[in-house]
Amino acid sequence: MVLDARLSRDELRRVYAGVPRGFALLLGMGCYLSLGLAWEASVKKGGKENTMTTYQQPPWLSSEALLGQIGLESHAAGLAEDFVFATGQKVLLVLFGLLAYNSCLKGLKSPKQKGA
Numbered sequence: 309m310v311l312d313a314r315l316s317r318d319e320l321r322r323v324y325a326g327v328p329r330g331f332a333l334l335l336g337m338g339c340y341l342s343l344g345l346a347w348e349a350s351v352k353k354g355g356k357e358n359t360m361t362t363y364q365q366p367p368w369l370s371s372e373a374l375l376g377q378i379g380l381e382s383h384a385a386g387l388a389e390d391f392v393f394a395t396g397q398k399v400l401l402v403l404f405g406l407l408a409y410n411s412c413l414k415g416l417k418s419p420k421q422k423g424a
Contacts, residue, residue: 336409341402348394358390359397369393 324332351362360370367373371392372384384392 333406333410337402337406340405340409344398344401358388359394360390365390365393 348359352358359365369392370389371387372381372389374392375381375384375387388394
């Protein structure tokens with residue numbers, strides 16, 4: 309998005325003309341999240357892999373270890389090993405993506421012209 313905004317600013321302004329900023333932001337984030345979820349589903353296909361294995365994370369990032377640090381290790385019994393890590397990663401990536409997309413989109417939206 310950042311590279312597109314730099315190289316194709318005029319074309320993207322034409323494409324986004326008249327589109328409410330919130331709608332464009334939701335559409336972009338929806339596509340971002342859909343791609344991420346599709347990739348995760350393809351990695352976990354067959355039930356053999358989890359994100360701890362895929363990303364080669366150390367054992368201290370497992371659900372039990374992370375919840376144990378705040379005294380909630382008993383709640384980790386029914387959770388997948390990668391639940392806390394994967395959920396935290398999704399939340400952080402979506403938030404950072406939202407901030408990046410919002411800052412790029414803000415530069416693409418032309419201010420409304422008076423009298424138009």
